[in-house]
Amino acid sequence: MIALLERASRDDASLVVFPELAFTTFFPRWAMDDAELLSYFERDMPSAQTQALFDRARELKIGFHVGYAELTPDGKRYNTAIVVGRDGSVLAKYRKVHLPGTTEPKPGLQYQQLEKRYFRYGDLGFEAFRAPEDLGSAIMGVLICNDRRWPEAWRVLGLKGVELVCCGYNSAAYDPYGRKSEDQALRTFHSTLVAQANAYMNSTFAVCVAKAGVEDGAGLIGGSVIVDPNGRIVGQATTLEDEAITAEIDLDLCRHGKEKMFDFAQHRRIDAYGLIAQQVGVVPPA
Amino acid sequence: MIALLERASRDDASLVVFPELAFTTFFPRWAMDDAELLSYFERDMPSAQTQALFDRARELKIGFHVGYAELTPDGKRYNTAIVVGRDGSVLAKYRKVHLPGTTEPKPGLQYQQLEKRYFRYGDLGFEAFRAPEDLGSAIMGVLICNDRRWPEAWRVLGLKGVELVCCGYNSAAYDPYGRKSEDQALRTFHSTLVAQANAYMNSTFAVCVAKAGVEDGAGLIGGSVIVDPNGRIVGQATTLEDEAITAEIDLDLCRHGKEKMFDFAQHRRIDAYGLIAQQVGVVPPA
Numbered sequence: 046m047i048a049l050l051e052r053a054s055r056d057d058a059s060l061v062v063f064p065e066l067a068f069t070t071f072f073p074r075w076a077m078d079d080a081e082l083l084s085y086f087e088r089d090m091p092s093a094q095t096q097a098l099f100d101r102a103r104e105l106k107i108g109f110h111v112g113y114a115e116l117t118p119d120g121k122r123y124n125t126a127i128v129v130g131r132d133g134s135v136l137a138k139y140r141k142v143h144l145p146g147t148t149e150p151k152p153g154l155q156y157q158q159l160e161k162r163y164f165r166y167g168d169l170g171f172e173a174f175r176a177p178e179d180l181g182s183a184i185m186g187v188l189i190c191n192d193r194r195w196p197e198a199w200r201v202l203g204l205k206g207v208e209l210v211c212c213g214y215n216s217a218a219y220d221p222y223g224r225k226s227e228d229q230a231l232r233t234f235h236s237t238l239v240a241q242a243n244a245y246m247n248s249t250f251a252v253c254v255a256k257a258g259v260e261d262g263a264g265l266i267g268g269s270v271i272v273d274p275n276g277r278i279v280g281q282a283t284t285l286e287d288e289a290i291t292a293e294i295d296l297d298l299c300r301h302g303k304e305k306m307f308d309f310a311q312h313r314r315i316d317a318y319g320l321i322a323q324q325v326g327v328v329p330p331a
Numbered sequence: 332m333i334a335l336l337e338r339a340s341r342d343d344a345s346l347v348v349f350p351e352l353a354f355t356t357f358f359p360r361w362a363m364d365d366a367e368l369l370s371y372f373e374r375d376m377p378s379a380q381t382q383a384l385f386d387r388a389r390e391l392k393i394g395f396h397v398g399y400a401e402l403t404p405d406g407k408r409y410n411t412a413i414v415v416g417r418d419g420s421v422l423a424k425y426r427k428v429h430l431p432g433t434t435e436p437k438p439g440l441q442y443q444q445l446e447k448r449y450f451r452y453g454d455l456g457f458e459a460f461r462a463p464e465d466l467g468s469a470i471m472g473v474l475i476c477n478d479r480r481w482p483e484a485w486r487v488l489g490l491k492g493v494e495l496v497c498c499g500y501n502s503a504a505y506d507p508y509g510r511k512s513e514d515q516a517l518r519t520f521h522s523t524l525v526a527q528a529n530a531y532m533n534s535t536f537a538v539c540v541a542k543a544g545v546e547d548g549a550g551l552i553g554g555s556v557i558v559d560p561n562g563r564i565v566g567q568a569t570t571l572e573d574e575a576i577t578a579e580i581d582l583d584l585c586r587h588g589k590e591k592m593f594d595f596a597q598h599r600r601i602d603a604y605g606l607i608a609q610q611v612g613v614v615p616p617a
Contacts (some may be wrong), residue, residue, distance in 0.1 A: 142600050145592070170603055175616050184615055194592065196482035196532055197604045204606050206615035226587060231561060235531060238562050242528030245521060246482055275517060276524050301512060303613070306431070306480065310612025314428050317456055318483045320490050322604040326596025327589070329470055329492035330461050 046111075047101045052289040054105040059131065060180055061102075061289075064213035064256040064269075065112035065141075065190045066124065068095060071215040071256070072114075073146060073163050074156040074263055082163060086116035090127060090135075103133035108180055110211040110252075112189060114164075115140070124164045126187050126213060130177055137174045139187035140167030143195050156217065156263050171198055173205035181296055183209045186249075190214035193253060194239050196246070197321065203247030204309065208274075208299045210244070210251045218264030233268040237278070245276030248302030250294050258285035274299045332397075333387045338575040340391040345417065346466055347388075347575075350499035350542040350555075351398035351427075351476045352410065354381060357501040357542065358400075359432060359449050360442040360549055368449060372402035376413060376421075389419035394466055396497040396538075398475060400450075401426070410450045412473050412499060416463055423460045425473035426453030429481050442503065442549050457484055459491035467582055469495045472535075476500035479539060480525050482532070483607065489533030490595065494560075494585045496530070496537045504550030519554040523564070531562030534588030536580050544571035560585045 046063060053061045066072075069085045090113060091099040102109050108131045115125035124141035144166055146158030173186045186202035186209075193199075193212050202210060216236055220227040236253065244251040250273060257267030271280035271292040280292035306312075332349060339347045352358075355371045376399060377385040388395050394417045401411035410427035430452060432444030459472045472488035472495075479485075479498045488496060502522055506513040522539065530537040536559055543553035557566035557578040566578035592598075 142603050143598060145598065166600060167603075173616050191598075194532060195599075196486060196529075197599075197607060200482060201604065201606050204610050204613055206613040224587070231563075235562065238524075238528050238531060242524050243482075245524060246480060276521065277517075301510070308612075312429060312431065312477075313481075313483075313611050314452060315608050315611050317428050317453075318487065318608040320487050321483060322601050322608045324490050325599050325601055326594075327490055327492040330459050 046098055049287060049289050050098070050101055050105060050107055050109070053291060054107055056289065056291040058107055058289075058291050061107055061109040062211045062213065062252045062254045063109060063111040064254045065126065065215050066114060067111050067213065067256065068113050070261045071263070071265070073159040074217075074261070076150040076157055076159065083116065086114040086122060088116050088118075090115070099129065099133055102129065103131075106131045106179075108136075108176075110187065110213065112213040122164050123167060124160065124189055126189055126211070128174075128176075128185060128187060128211065131179045132177075136176060137172065137185070137187060138169065139172070139189065140165075140169050141189035141192060142167040142171070142198065143191045145191045156219070158217070171201040173202050173207045176209075181294065183294070183296055185209045185211065188212040190216065193243065194235070196243055199243040199247050199249075203249065203307075206303070207247060207249045208296050209294060210249055212240070212251065212253045213256070214253065215256045216266045218266045229264065229266055233266045236266060236268050237270055240270050240272050241276040241278065244272040244274060245302070246307065248274045248299050248307050250274060250296075250299070255282065257282070274302050332384055335573060335575050336384070336387055336391060336393055336395070339577060340393055342575065342577040344393055344575075344577050347393055347395040348497045348499065348538045348540045349395060349397040350540045351412065351501050352400060353397050353499065353542065354399050356547045357549075357551070359445040360503075360547065362436040362443055362445065369402065372400045372408060374402050374404075376401070385415065385419055388415065389417075392417045392465075394422075394462075396473065396499065398499040408450050409453060410446065410475055412475055412497070414460075414462075414471060414473060414497065417465050418463075422462060423458070423471065423473060424455065425458070425475065426451075426455050427475035427478060428453040428457070428484065429477045431477040442505070444503070457487035459488050459493045462495075467580065469580070469582055471495045471497065474498040476502065479529065480521070482529055485529040485533050485535075489535065489593075492589070493533060493535045494582050495580060496535055498526070498537065498539045499542070500539065501542045502552045504552045515550065515552055519552045522552060522554050523556055526556050526558050527562040527564065530558040530560060531588070532593065534560045534585045534593050536560060536582075536585070541568070543568070560588050
């Protein structure tokens, strides 16, 4: 990660986006006991083991986003990401709201998806924050992995005027349910599609970053993208290896959408949206 | 339109989707007086002038979706679409919720966008309905044009289990505000992107149909698409001329998404969505 920071620094990056659970394997793919589980969690951030990353970023004057497994002082576990400023201060923390998978291990699966077992649902909502001047004073927000497939998450950030969304992910390259119908290409397509469309529909830049490749024997898709407020890809990873991709973010490009097509104050019709916040599951017509 | 019905019939179509305001020009591009305005509206549907379409569809046993300007008996104007069954009965009516444009003509524009002046906001919500057996008993919903850019509209239908969304549109090929930044290719890209992503995020088929080409001297984008519940394009118009494109809709393809990734009952977190239905415009962070 420090090597990638340094590579980005040579490209004059001011902000580096690392993926979800960047310091560990994607451990929710395994059923395990509490002692092993807790070994993946960070009680402090920075911790002794991660301090060097923070130090090097501050030396390089690069801000960064990173995801990790958070253990709170009172013993609660979250799938968390923070944004760190170019001066090393923590600007924002987000805890993943849309935890996929199951609470109980499913019999017969090669890989589990136990996020609902190992994490609590994020309790910080979808908050936007104003970045410091040395990050362009951007209105920023954070999503984590599966959140990016939920337009509600983007919209709450959109209602706060978000201009730059950071989203790290660990997305399986296989169908955890063993079906052949969702291959790696289709899953990467889905990941890119939701980044592009939700960026467009909220007139925001989005930086969606994969922990890619084979980890613990299990494949993760790549497909990291930097997307502009028109939904166009302006930076894209091309391999499943470590890459540092960069793009220039001109925040003024957010204005066209925010002031015309997606001028929310003019065009949103909340009287027709009530069900979205009232009804969880599907209620089909008679 | 009858010729297109007949062409679709030769391809064994059971449902034909015509675009928004299919019987008239896209008149909201012009400022006009009330007498001219009302000439574009239908007091009855079918009307004397549209009866032949209904008759031919019933003869061919083809259902259809069509958009038109609706004048109610008490003088209210709506941008409306209906779905007609293969037996000729009206199965559903929808009135456009997301009216774009302005109430007052904007000085200096070559083409206006006066939908907010000429129509009331739709008062029927986003309703899904169960189609008859001869249309596969699909759970269907209707959106109109600009609605397709608003994930809220799709999500309300998604919460009703929608499997097939019909959406006609008349989308300008030019930027009505005269900027060069949004050309025809970009506007078509946006149209396709939102159809694909919202279909995927709601595990539904979507049929989005353009009134394409030059009309009254003003360009309209094409890009009609039939999209599957994975967001993949399974049918696409390739010109700005009249085309009848067909695709086979296997409703079982909706199940994978609805039962796993987008199992709303398992995964939606409505406690974090409140703002969507409470706050209309943007409130930026301090």
